[in-house]
Amino acid sequence: MGTSGAIHVRLSSVTGMRVLAFTDGTLADPDAAHIRVNDLGLLRGDGIFETILVVDGRPRELWPHLDRLARSASMLELPEPDGPTWERLSHKVIETWVERGGPAEFGLKLVYTRGLEGDPAAAPTGFALGFEIDEKVIRARTEGVAAITLDRGVDTGLAERAPWLLLGAKSLSYAVNMAAGREAARRGASDVIFLAGDGSVLEGPTSTVVIARGRTLYTPPATIGILPGTTQAGLFRGAERAGWSTKIEPLRVEDLRTADGVFLASSARKVTRVHTLDGEALKDSTTVHAEIAQAYESVYS
């Protein structure tokens, strides 16, 4: 009866630097296996995550990310994540990244799962993974992207009415978000804006939608069942300081087509301009983008 623990694990060919640490504070080899097959994060997508941008050794919006992690945990009824533990863990990865001379800018993913299935004393699995940001994502910050709109199949009252649907939780169950990205590629685009059945603007699969009209930035309210954006919040703070007004209010798909600028905000994207929507060129927002991108950066300088 031959049992073997490791011979099925093939050699990694993942590119770029990565730094991995677990919630107990230990650093670990990101190319080794650390997760068991019956981890509920794997078997059921039953866990949550955050992705944080780190620039020159400083994490952006660390506590808003940790607060959102706690909000997602509450929605999934996971044990409350201990903020200071995750803060220490984040800094451990960041310090190690800097010591090892990694690129000045990187992504820090925090992952927290329900732990092992069938274990009556199941404790959550938690780790932080530093990784290099995809070159395509970095390029899109200056070049902009073509996006498509896709029906998300929900209405904007559903989140409140049906909390078991976990709308607005950043769970590991992201297969639909990934499928939306493939649908965009099939249509010659590289990103997606989800709409509710009534044409309300929701969010991107991994980003927050922001539009500019005159000197005002708009984003839809999280209460319609979307994730409250950490990068969007940073952008709004910066824009206000630079003299913009900001409004959180429902947007409709028509608002995207008539706006002075449509943007996708996320940790990795920062503020990325949408230049084409559903195959049609939007108003040129190069100048608006340059201004609000600078306002966003100014928050962290």
Added chain:
Amino acid sequence: MGTSGAIHVRLSSVTGMRVLAFTDGTLADPDAAHIRVNDLGLLRGDGIFETILVVDGRPRELWPHLDRLARSASMLELPEPDGPTWERLSHKVIETWVERGGPAEFGLKLVYTRGLEGDPAAAPTGFALGFEIDEKVIRARTEGVAAITLDRGVDTGLAERAPWLLLGAKSLSYAVNMAAGREAARRGASDVIFLAGDGSVLEGPTSTVVIARGRTLYTPPATIGILPGTTQAGLFRGAERAGWSTKIEPLRVEDLRTADGVFLASSARKVTRVHTLDGEALKDSTTVHAEIAQAYESVYS
């Protein structure tokens, strides 16, 4: 700079026997770590699965399960799983289970993920895990369950209109299915029947809904965005041989309340009777249940 691969992995207290094998045919220790943190099955719930019932060394509906795995793979645009490989793998786990003298009845889970994020040559991760079926699930086969109805927030035309929502794919993104189970527990029930917004009956979070009316069994069509049931299909074959009629047609929530019997079918549940729905006792279906449960068993004897 201390790195360690394993010290954060605590000792397992998972109960019951388990047998694990990977798609390359190797047996592995189910209590060891085999999955990397950047497996997309974990990070994005980006993968698929099947759960097969094995009784006395014989898998039930093995090929319908493998066909459904291929159908899910196609919906998620994963490489087509090689049927004979998964068949061999299943038999490897089953033979090992029998050799080791495990319980006569067990569950066999097949898991297939997109593999490693950031790996340009990413190959899928695939494994089969034999596990003991939860005693509560076995008890419910004779005692029945209380269930609640929950809004799934979709309409029945959505699956066809919006394939990127992966409705009817058995993906690893099951956080909502798990949340529905917690909502049931909160309401003093142990299972759920999902409804569309218009009151159409969809499915359970991990089961197919079947109702009896006179000498006819009914289940809703998979085209409304639900999983085609393998156990339900076996049940229908058995029931037809025993003189029942079977119909695949849309059901409404009212049909549940007026039926001669409401049942949840799945590999682990077999055919489990719902005795209470949303807190109200349903018509006593003990006799009907005994008859169709026997018809189901007869298919495999």
